[in-house]
Amino acid sequence: MDAPLHWIGFISFVLIAVALDLGVFHRKPHKISAKESLVWSVVWITLALAFGLWILHGYGRQPTLEFFTGYLIEKSLSVDNLFVFLIIFRVFAVKDEYQHNVLAYGIVGALLMRGIMIAAGAALVERFDWVMYLFGAFIIYAGLHMLLAREAENHPENNFLVRYVSKHLRLTRGYRGERFFVREEGKWYATPLFLVLLVVEITDVTFAVDSIPAIFGITRDPFIVFTSNVFAILGLRALYFLLAGVLDKFAYLKIALALVLIFIGAKMIVEPWLHISVGVSLGVVLGMLALAVISSLLMKPRKVAEAGPRTN
Numbered sequence: 001m002d003a004p005l006h007w008i009g010f011i012s013f014v015l016i017a018v019a020l021d022l023g024v025f026h027r028k029p030h031k032i033s034a035k036e037s038l039v040w041s042v043v044w045i046t047l048a049l050a051f052g053l054w055i056l057h058g059y060g061r062q063p064t065l066e067f068f069t070g071y072l073i074e075k076s077l078s079v080d081n082l083f084v085f086l087i088i089f090r091v092f093a094v095k096d097e098y099q100h101n102v103l104a105y106g107i108v109g110a111l112l113m114r115g116i117m118i119a120a121g122a123a124l125v126e127r128f129d130w131v132m133y134l135f136g137a138f139i140i141y142a143g144l145h146m147l148l149a150r151e152a153e154n155h156p157e158n159n160f161l162v163r164y165v166s167k168h169l170r171l172t173r174g175y176r177g178e179r180f181f182v183r184e185e186g187k188w189y190a191t192p193l194f195l196v197l198l199v200v201e202i203t204d205v206t207f208a209v210d211s212i213p214a215i216f217g218i219t220r221d222p223f224i225v226f227t228s229n230v231f232a233i234l235g236l237r238a239l240y241f242l243l244a245g246v247l248d249k250f251a252y253l254k255i256a257l258a259l260v261l262i263f264i265g266a267k268m269i270v271e272p273w274l275h276i277s278v279g280v281s282l283g284v285v286l287g288m289l290a291l292a293v294i295s296s297l298l299m300k301p302r303k304v305a306e307a308g309p310r311t312n
Contacts, residue, residue, distance in 0.1 A: 006223055014230060018108060031096040037241035044235030051231065065278040066219035069285065070228030073218065073260065075239075076289055077211045078232055079250075080146075080257055082240050084203050092196045094175075101178040102193060103237040106200040113205055114229050117212055122222040135213035136268030142210045143261030146254065165190075165198060214261060217268040218278060251299060256292030260285055 048071055056064040089099055124131045170189045176182045180194040215225050263284055267276050 010223075010227060010230075014111065014234070017234065018111075021104065032100055032238075032241040034242060037238045040238035041235060041242050044231065044238060048231040048235070051227065062278065063219075063221065063224060065282060066221065066224050067228050069218045069278055069282040070215040070224060071232055072282065072285055072289075073214055073264065074211055074229050074232035075235070076260065076285070077207065077214070077257060078236050078239070079243075079253060081203060081207050081236065082243060085200065085240055086244060088196060088199050088203070092192060092199075094193070094196055098175070098178045098193060100237065100241070102197050102200060103240060105180075105197055106204065107233055107237060109197075109201045110204040110208070110233050111230060113201070114208055114212065114233070115226065117208055118222060118226050118229065121212055121216060122220070122225070125216055125220055132216070132268050132271070135216055136265040139210065139214050139217070139261050139265030139268070141265075143258045143265060146261065147258035165195065171195075210261065214264045217264040218281060250293065250296045252292040252295045253289075256288045259288050263288075 052064055052067050052071075055067050085103070088094075089102075094102065121135075125135075170187065172182060172184070172189045172191045174191075175193055176191045178193065179191055180197060182189050182191060212225070212229070215228060219225060264281070267281065270276075
């Protein structure tokens with residue numbers, strides 16, 4: 001599925017979708033309601049399903065399973081991003097109506113960075129087979145770290161790059177609406193919202209280091225890896241506004257995500273001796289996530305608060 005026309009067509013679709021999102025549907029800053037976020041979540045999931053059906057029609061069952069498994073893994077791991085986004089917006093006191101703008105431009109940056117990372121990863125995997133073992137070991141380590149790490153306070157404002165930019169860039173004392181840069185008294189200033197965007201981008205790159213190798217454990221087709229990543233990212237913003245108020249209730253989701261990473265990492269390492277089909281992988285991932293969600297919802301509120309998600 002590496003035909004140039006596929007890449008041109010899909011990238012054109014992404015550019016048009018992002019342009020319509022930023023320039024037409026969300027041109028004016030406003031607080032995203034649960035109804036609006038639900039509608040957009042359904043839209044992005046429907047588009048991903050339609051794309052999967054196109055793959056099924058043109059290329060058969062195996063690539064389709066690879067796409068949906070990769071999409072599910074990336075979508076579920078991206079939920080971990082949402083916890084951190086929630087913390088970032090709270091720490092920097094970003095108003096609800098400006099959060100959408102930060103996430104929108106953050107997603108544009110994420111698409112560019114992930115495209116570069118996927119291209120580099122595909123080149124490494126194609127040239128050096130042993131890279132898959134390295135990816136597998138790293139993913140297992142990431143899963144164990146997520147599973148065993150003790151709860152720690154997250155202070156994104158103390159990030160080295162953020163502190164460096166704060167010292168070496170002219171900053172306004174307060175927010176200037178949804179703007180990242182403003183011209184005042186003949187000089188250009190960055191606003192605190194730019195620092196928030198910077199933290200969001202850093203966070204996404206950090207999570208991509210885990211999620212992209214995990215999808216290479218399902219398929220080595222760069223087009224499948226890229227498209228499954230992109231569809232998950234495009235729907236991430238709507239998912240955030242849909243789940244922001246209830247994220248803390250999913251107490252066991254972090255454990256499930258860690259186990260998903262460990263499973264995929266182990267699959268990559270044992271593949272030469274024990275082949276685990278994509279269908280089985282999809283079933284395992286779905287089962288872990290479903291069990292985590294159901295268990296979280298059945299917990300009493302007091303216990304949920306005590307077992308809430310850890311932040312890295």
